[in-house]
Each structure stands twice: as structure tokens, then as C-alpha cells.
Amino acid sequence: MLRRTALALGVAITALAAPHAEAQERQRFTFWYGLSGQLGDVVQQVCKRFNDSQRDFEVSCVSQGDYPRTLQNAIAAFRAGEQPTVVQVYDIGTADLMLSGQYVPARELMAEQKRNVDWNNYLSPIAAYYATSKGEMLSFPFNSSTAVMYWNRGAFRDVGYEKPPETWEDVEKALRALKAKGHACPMAINFDSWPWLEQFASVHNLPIASEDNGYGGLDAKLVFNDGLIRKHFNNIYRWYKEGLLVVKTPETGQIATAAFADGTCASMFNSIADHSTVRLTAKQGLDWTPAMLPLYAGTTRTNSRVGGASLWTLKGRPAAEYRGAAAFFEFLAKPESEEFWSTNTGYIPVTRAGYDKLKAEGFFQRPQNVGREVAMDSLLVTEPTQYSRGLRLGGFTQIRAIYANEMQAAFSGQKTMDQALDTMVEEGNRVLRRFEQTYRGKQLP
Structure with a gap:
């Protein structure tokens, strides 16, 4: 009897230990x-x-x-x-x-x-x-x-837009019409360089930095304070001064995504990843969808980044x-x-x-999920170019912080937009040179 009991106990212990052994x-x-x-x-x-x-x-x-x-x-x-x-x-x-x-x-x-x-x-x-x-x-x-333009179809329809504006010239007209209609925030803007600078450069096939945006070597220099980008940022500041753009950041008490979702702002630029956030937090009856980022008239679209x-x-x-x-x-x-x-x-x-x-x-x-295909269309509209494939720049977190500080300085009237852009490039290049010095003698694979 004792032997049978011991045998049964051994079998039971083995059975109990088996899952643990398997997990181990x-x-x-x-x-x-x-x-x-x-x-x-x-x-x-x-x-x-x-x-x-x-x-x-x-x-x-x-x-x-x-x-x-x-x-x-x-x-x-x-x-x-x-x-x-x-x-x-x-x-x-x-x-x-x-x-x-x-x-x-x-x-x-x-x-x-x-x-x-x-x-x-x-x-x-x-x-x-x-x-x-x-x-x-x-x-x-x-x-x-990737970045897209979120637009309130109901608000834009009220000023004659059945489709999203495709050019920046048309965006300006729409924002003016919205303001005239009584919208206090035709478009939200924040000081995030990703949708406003980096993606703008990508879809317009413009360089952020030399050496093919850094892919060609650690000696790359920032070059975005010129040409169409300089023109665009001066336009942004002008629209802000006219009340067509409203700053929405944590410091203002409401971020752009929340301001769009509750209907305060009629449009914004942000990641397609915010689609679910807008969907889950949008006020009842908000008629919205993403659209591709606009282009300046006369330019050709390349893929977003x-x-x-x-x-x-x-x-x-x-x-x-x-x-x-x-x-x-x-x-x-x-x-x-x-x-x-x-x-x-x-x-x-x-x-x-x-x-x-x-x-x-x-x-x-x-x-x-309606509207999410816009992100895929935007990414795949062309094969990546040397300017739209990405950025290979060291210390870019610091460069983004410099961008945000200088945009804040410009929007608060402490600097002109031209001065702010020049400082972004000047201070950003110092970051790049420190990065180059840190990895002196090395080459990007």
C-alpha cells in the first residue's frame, strides 16, 4: 500500500512539474x-x-x-x-x-x-x-x-470645398474663407518639424541637408533655409499673423489633435497614426478624413517620408x-x-x-478605417529619391528642439522668420559637426 501511494505521489509530482519544465x-x-x-x-x-x-x-x-x-x-x-x-x-x-x-x-x-x-x-x-x-x-x-492633412469636411463644405485643397495656394484661399465664415481656428499648427518641415521637403523633393540628406557622409550640412522652404515658412508666419493658423501645443493648453477632434480647428497636419485617436475622441457628428499634404502650384509630388x-x-x-x-x-x-x-x-x-x-x-x-489608405497612396506615389527616402543625420533630436525654439521665437515676434530659419541651420550644423567629431574616422554603411 505504501509503495502504491509513493508511486502515485511521484506520478502526480511529475505531472505537476511537466508544465514548469516545459516553460523552463x-x-x-x-x-x-x-x-x-x-x-x-x-x-x-x-x-x-x-x-x-x-x-x-x-x-x-x-x-x-x-x-x-x-x-x-x-x-x-x-x-x-x-x-x-x-x-x-x-x-x-x-x-x-x-x-x-x-x-x-x-x-x-x-x-x-x-x-x-x-x-x-x-x-x-x-x-x-x-x-x-x-x-x-x-x-x-x-x-x-507618414504625415497627412486632416480636414473637417463639414467645415470645408460650408465654404465651397467638396474635396480637400491640393495646393498651398488653394489652402490659403480655403483658410481665408473659413475665417470669414467665423472659424476661430481654420488650421492648427504646432512646432513639430516632422509634419511641417521634414515632410514638406520630402513631398516637394527638396533637401534638408547636403550629401543627399546625410546618406552621403557625416560632413552633411543643413541647407533648408533657402528657396521654396524659406518662402513657405514666411507664408506660414504671415498666415499666423492674419489668424489663419492657430498655435496648438501643450503650452497653449490644447494640442492640435485634440483641437481638431473636438471641432475647434478645421484642419491640421499630423501622423496617420493619429487616425485612431481622432476617431475615438471626435465629437459627435464630426465629418472628417485625412488627405495628402498639399503642394505648391507648379511642383511635382514625390513620396512622403x-x-x-x-x-x-x-x-x-x-x-x-x-x-x-x-x-x-x-x-x-x-x-x-x-x-x-x-x-x-x-x-x-x-x-x-x-x-x-x-x-x-x-x-x-x-x-x-476610411481615409487611412491616403497614407499608403502618399508613401507609394513615387519611388524614394535621394531627398525623399529619409534623413541620415546625427543628433537630429537636438536639431528638432532647435527648430521648435526658433519657431517659438519667430511666432512670438522676437525674430523674423528668416532670422529663425538661419539660426536653425547655424545651430543645427554645430550639432552635426559635434556628431561628426564624435565618430571621426568612421563612415556610414
């Missing part, structure tokens, strides 16, 4: 990301879907709060030998990662782990941002977006973790994963297969 056999690896709030919640769901999809690997996903902090924390962790296996780095941090040399190139990782990747499947305007001068991707595009972030694999981790990272990247590139990501966020698919799946399933015709 899984190879764990860590992924740090820079999204929070609702988007951070979706990242956690993505990680859970990966973990539930197989039994070999388990990814631990940890938010670092925001993009700059994620990059800073990863650098600090690397110095302490505690870096994550995978880290999300925003678009303008690409040059920093490239020159650090502390990463495993995407192609090398997938080849070593014998994971099949159709590199041509990645949409060219997205792949180009994260690729070398030879077109080889070093990281995996993850959350991607991708924004967002990509996933980098860091050096110095145990070899087994790279098997997990490769499996994770392969999982993320599946059309089903892209569909989940795009459905639950405002971001766009990064592969042709993902995009085709969304189209085939009527994703863009669903009421909650």
Missing part, C-alpha cells in the same frame, strides 16, 4: 520599446501573440516610456553589459545606431538563424530609411507612419537569444501580424504582402 525550456529574450499608453498595450498584445504562437521562445517586452529614453537607456545598459536583445529605435536615431557598430545586421541575423526573409517584400519608402547605401536593411521596420521606428538586434547577448529574436522578426513580418498591428493602432503595414492582405479583406473600406 523556452529560450527567453528581452525587447525594449518606446511606446506607452494604448500603443504600449498593443505592443504587449503583440508579444503575447508571439509567445502563444510557439513553445520554443518567450519574449519579455518592457516599455521605456518614450523614444529618446529608450535609446538612452539602451546605451547605458550596453555599457553595463545589460542590454536587451532587441530594442526599438525611432527613425532619427538610425544614424546613431549605425555608427555605434553595436548591432547585428538584420540580414546577417536571419541568415545565421536560417530564417527566410523576402527583403524585397518590404515597401521601398520604408525599407530605404533603415538601409545602407547599398540598400541592405540593418533593422526591421516596425511601427511606420516614413516616420516611426524599427527594431534593432544588439550585440553581446547569448547566442541562443538570437534564435528567439529571429523567430520574433519572422513572426512580425507575417501578414496576419501586420493586420493585427494596423487594426489595433493607426500605423501602416510595412510589407507588400501585409498591404495586399489589408486591401483584399476590405480593411480600408471599413467605416473605422
Whole structure:
């Protein structure tokens, strides 16, 4: 009797231990990301879907709060030998990662782990941002977006516009008509360079910097204080002085997205990723949709620039973790994963297969997604040029801060717009020279 009891107890213990043993056999690896709030919640769901999809690997996903902090924390962790296996780095941090040399190139990782990747499947305007001068991707595009014009169709219809204005000349006419109709905020503006400067330059095929926007070398210099960009920013300031544009920033008490969603402002420029935010917070009956960014008459449209972030694999981790990272990247590139990501966020698919799946399933015709195809049309209207493929400039977070400070100085009357633009370029070039000095003797891949 005692023997049978002991045998039964042993079997029971073995049965209870089996799931634990199976869990222990899984190879764990860590992924740090820079999204929070609702988007951070979706990242956690993505990680859970990966973990539930197989039994070999388990990814631990940890938010670092925001993009700059994620990059800073990863650098600090690397110095302490505690870096994550995978880290999300925003678009303008690409040059920093490239020159650090502390990463495993995407192609090398997938080849070593014998994971099949159709590199041509990645949409060219997205792949180009994260690729070398030879077109080889070093990281995996993850959350991607581009800038669009959000317009209140009801408000514009009241002043005779059934379609969004396509030229800046027509935008000015529409804003004047809206103001005359009694709209206190025909268009919201903030001091974010991404939709107002960087995307403007991209769709007009204009350089932000020399050396093909930095792709050609670390000696690039900012050159955007001239020509059509200078003209445009003087127009912006003039429209602001006339009440056609209204500043909407956290400092004014309301950001542009909220001001558009509650009907205060009739239009704004922002990321397509804000589509879901506007949809979920729009006042009852708001008739709105995204449109392509306007052009100046007589110019030819080129593709808008991708924004967002990509996933980098860091050096110095145990070899087994790279098997997990490769499996994770392969999982993320599946059309089903892209569909989940795009459905639950405002971001766009990064592969042709993902995009085709969304189209085939009527994703863009669903009421909650109407208008989101504009972002894809804008990104894919042309193949990327040397000016529209992206920026390869170091320290660009600081340059964006300089832009914001100088725009504030101009809009508050402390400087002319010409003076502000010149200072942006002058101080921004100092940042670039410091970056060049830091990586003296190195070349961009």
C-alpha cells in the first residue's frame, strides 16, 4: 500500500512539474520599446501573440516610456553589459545606431538563424530609411507612419470645398474663407518639424541637408533655409499673423489633435497614426478624413517620408537569444501580424504582402478605417529619391528642439522668420559637426 501511494505521489509530482519544465525550456529574450499608453498595450498584445504562437521562445517586452529614453537607456545598459536583445529605435536615431557598430545586421541575423526573409517584400519608402547605401536593411521596420492633412469636411463644405485643397495656394484661399465664415481656428499648427518641415521637403523633393540628406557622409550640412522652404515658412508666419493658423501645443493648453477632434480647428497636419485617436475622441457628428499634404502650384509630388521606428538586434547577448529574436522578426513580418498591428493602432503595414492582405479583406473600406489608405497612396506615389527616402543625420533630436525654439521665437515676434530659419541651420550644423567629431574616422554603411 505504501509503495502504491509513493508511486502515485511521484506520478502526480511529475505531472505537476511537466508544465514548469516545459516553460523552463523556452529560450527567453528581452525587447525594449518606446511606446506607452494604448500603443504600449498593443505592443504587449503583440508579444503575447508571439509567445502563444510557439513553445520554443518567450519574449519579455518592457516599455521605456518614450523614444529618446529608450535609446538612452539602451546605451547605458550596453555599457553595463545589460542590454536587451532587441530594442526599438525611432527613425532619427538610425544614424546613431549605425555608427555605434553595436548591432547585428538584420540580414546577417536571419541568415545565421536560417530564417527566410523576402527583403524585397518590404515597401521601398520604408525599407530605404533603415538601409545602407547599398540598400541592405540593418533593422526591421516596425511601427511606420507618414504625415497627412486632416480636414473637417463639414467645415470645408460650408465654404465651397467638396474635396480637400491640393495646393498651398488653394489652402490659403480655403483658410481665408473659413475665417470669414467665423472659424476661430481654420488650421492648427504646432512646432513639430516632422509634419511641417521634414515632410514638406520630402513631398516637394527638396533637401534638408547636403550629401543627399546625410546618406552621403557625416560632413552633411543643413541647407533648408533657402528657396521654396524659406518662402513657405514666411507664408506660414504671415498666415499666423492674419489668424489663419492657430498655435496648438501643450503650452497653449490644447494640442492640435485634440483641437481638431473636438471641432475647434478645421484642419491640421499630423501622423496617420493619429487616425485612431481622432476617431475615438471626435465629437459627435464630426465629418472628417485625412488627405495628402498639399503642394505648391507648379511642383511635382514625390513620396512622403516614413516616420516611426524599427527594431534593432544588439550585440553581446547569448547566442541562443538570437534564435528567439529571429523567430520574433519572422513572426512580425507575417501578414496576419501586420493586420493585427494596423487594426489595433493607426500605423501602416510595412510589407507588400501585409498591404495586399489589408486591401483584399476590405480593411480600408471599413467605416473605422476610411481615409487611412491616403497614407499608403502618399508613401507609394513615387519611388524614394535621394531627398525623399529619409534623413541620415546625427543628433537630429537636438536639431528638432532647435527648430521648435526658433519657431517659438519667430511666432512670438522676437525674430523674423528668416532670422529663425538661419539660426536653425547655424545651430543645427554645430550639432552635426559635434556628431561628426564624435565618430571621426568612421563612415556610414
